[in-house]
Amino acid sequence: MSDASVLTQRDGPVLTVTLNQPDRRNPISDPAMVDALCAVFDQADRDISVHVAILTGAGSAFSSGGDLNAMRPDAGGLRAGMPAQTRRNYRAGIQRLPLLFQAIELPVIAAVNGPAIGAGMDLSLMCDVRIAGQSARFAESFVKLGLVSGDGGAWLLPRIVGFSKAAQLSLTGETIDAAEALRIGLVSDVVPDEDLMATARQQADAIAANPPHATRMTKRLLRAAQTAELSHILEMAGAMQALAHATADHDEAINAFFDRRPPTFKGD
Incomplete structure (x- = not known):
């Protein structure tokens, strides 16, 4: 799938998603960008043959976050004349992204290829794994604009780097x-x-080599564990384990171990 805002490329079980407004440094506050990202990841999550996704940005930036031009009072962006409408705009717009990324079971790797600023940093936080190029920069910069993170940064960031x-x-x-x-644990790797x-593809291939039902349930369990009590996670894990034991891929893994051969997983 491709449109003016987002490009996708499928290579076997790996889907690469590229924010595609390099001339504007890939802002994500536009309704078209939000709609495109939601559509791509929702569709990929429904397709079990997609095992993992990589999210990156075209050009020199991962994402500059919000479009400052759209924040002017008369720009017709997220900011409306009435505060109540502004609130609704956030809920119907950019706030759909953290809710979607939290809900999907598809593992997502952020390949941060340059500045990830404001909402752009928060977008990287929504992903499960973050790998940064050496030129990557990160800023939770909302306060410098007299704003707060409107897209979940206050929930995401402390869970990754501590309060x-x-x-x-x-x-x-x-x-x-x-x-x-890298030092504070915001990203897992920094590479040239x-x-x-x-490097992102190597990580994706390592994930994609595993049974897709197991990787998706593992992600769901990890996400749920961010807020649930241990007893609830144990119940959830038991139910997921019952499903995992019933898959053909699990039987294949056991048989391959005893046969001393590489397993062949089919997503069954």
Whole structure:
């Protein structure tokens, strides 16, 4: 699928999704971008033959976040004349993204190829794994515009880097480089820019090599564990394990182990 806002490329079980407004540094606040991202990831989540997705940006930026031009009072963007309408605009617009990324079972890798600023940083936080090129920069910069994160950053960031560091980044709005992002656990790897997509693909292939039902249920369990009590997670894990034991891929894994051969998983 391709449109003016988002490009997709399917290679076997791996789907690459590219934010495609490089001249504007890939803002994600536009309704067209939100609609395109929601449509792509919802469709991919429904297709069990897609095992993993990579999300990146075209051009020199991952995403600049919100479009400042659209924040002017008369621009007709998220900001409306009535505060109540602005609230509704957020709920019907950009806030659909964190809810979708939290709900889907498809694993998503963010390949952060440049600045990820404001809502762009939050978009990377919505993904399950973040790999950064050396030129990547991150900023939870809303406070510098007299705003708060309207798309879930206050929920996402503390769960990734801890409350104190999340508070520091959010209250100062400072920009950090890829090395600092790695040090605080915001990203899992930093690689040379020219190796970013190859590294993301290697990670995607490692995920895609596993049975897709198991990887999707593992992601769902990890996401649920962010808010649920241990007893609830154990109940959920037991139910998922019952489903996993009934898959042909599980039987194939066991048989391949005893046969001393590589398994062949078919998503059954």
